Amino acid sequence: IRHLLSGADLDAGTATLVLDTAAEMATVAGREVKKLPALRGRTVVNLFYEDSTRTRISFEAAAKRLSADVINFSAKGSSVAKGESLKDTALTLQAMGADAVVVRHPASGAPHRLAEWVDGSVVNAGDGTHEHPTQALLDAYTMRSRLGRLDGLHVAIVGDVLHSRVARSNVLLLSTLGAKVTLVGPPTLIPVDIAAALAPGTDVCYDLDAVLPDVDVVMMLRVQRERMGDSYFPSAREYARRYGLDGPRMRRLPGHAIVMHPGPMNRGMEITPEVADSPRSTIVEQVANGVSVRMAVLYLLLGGNNR
Numbered sequence: 001i002r003h004l005l006s007g008a009d010l011d012a013g014t015a016t017l018v019l020d021t022a023a024e025m026a027t028v029a030g031r032e033v034k035k036l037p038a039l040r041g042r043t044v045v046n047l048f049y050e051d052s053t054r055t056r057i058s059f060e061a062a063a064k065r066l067s068a069d070v071i072n073f074s075a076k077g078s079s080v081a082k083g084e085s086l087k088d089t090a091l092t093l094q095a096m097g098a099d100a101v102v103v104r105h106p107a108s109g110a111p112h113r114l115a116e117w118v119d120g121s122v123v124n125a126g127d128g129t130h131e132h133p134t135q136a137l138l139d140a141y142t143m144r145s146r147l148g149r150l151d152g153l154h155v156a157i158v159g160d161v162l163h164s165r166v167a168r169s170n171v172l173l174l175s176t177l178g179a180k181v182t183l184v185g186p187p188t189l190i191p192v193d194i195a196a197a198l199a200p201g202t203d204v205c206y207d208l209d210a211v212l213p214d215v216d217v218v219m220m221l222r223v224q225r226e227r228m229g230d231s232y233f234p235s236a237r238e239y240a241r242r243y244g245l246d247g248p249r250m251r252r253l254p255g256h257a258i259v260m261h262p263g264p265m266n267r268g269m270e271i272t273p274e275v276a277d278s279p280r281s282t283i284v285e286q287v288a289n290g291v292s293v294r295m296a297v298l299y300l301l302l303g304g305n306n307r
């Protein structure tokens with residue numbers, strides 16, 4: 001594939017190739033010489049119109065470990081602040097010879113438009129409430145490395161599904177890879193038809209306590225207060241009481257089950273510190289795996305040494 005815009009861009013074979021390549025890339029991180037020459041002479045542009053810590057830094061680390069030249073572009077402080085359009089910005093980057101553009105944008109669909117305007121590969125690093133496919137890949141990688149497989153796993157994705165690009169991409173990718181997903185949260189935050197529309201076989205449950213004893217993975221989502229009005233979210237305390245993962249709830253999980261969160265977390269709302277910092281939590285591991293997975297994505301999209 002030329003671009004990575006959606007979890008739906010990956011069939012099972014391609015997704016497994018990315019995960020296997022990421023496992024090879026992870027061995028580079030353990031070596032004395034951490035760099036590979038695979039993308040020497042190629043240019044990767046990180047084009048971020050929205051804030052990010054993990055995704056932006058890990059794409060930068062990934063590109064540098066593959067010896068690519070990296071240009072970090074933040075909308076703040078650029079000519080975007082003077083009103084320059086996404087298209088004109090894209091054409092400017094194109095003129096500077098970008099081989100890949102990694103884009104985060106508040107508008108759902110912006111990476112798809114960008115892909116029409118530039119010759120290089122476009123990677124969606126999160127577009128509005130739509131998709132975040134490399135997050136889904138690093139989540140799948142983390143599940144596979146902790147639990148040994150993806151096929152047949154039962155994954156609960158819990159919380160603010162409505163505003164979550166992480167949830168969307170995970171539902172698409174996990175169903176492709178044979179996992180079963182149950183979406184859990186208040187009815188106001190789970191759109192009526194989202195489960196069936198994204199992937200047939202995806203369930204919805206409004207009772208977290210009923211789901212916990214039956215899952216291999218519980219993935220907590222950040223409550224995105226900045227994207228919602230009061231109608232969605234009457235009270236933080238009530239939300240935490242019904243849908244927050246605390247110590248007693250964590251102890252209802254099967255012994256082997258893991259707890260995930262894409263970050264950034266609202267500690268004390270969707271997850272308590274006791275759970276986030278427990279041995280079951282893979283939150284820090286997810287961040288580390290993100291570098292290997294993004295190395296694999298850039299390597300495969302840009303053809304590695306085969307140009």
Ligand code: CP
Nearest residue numbers: 052053054055262263
């Ligand atoms: N998980 C994630 O996308 O985090 P950032 O917003 O920090 O990139």
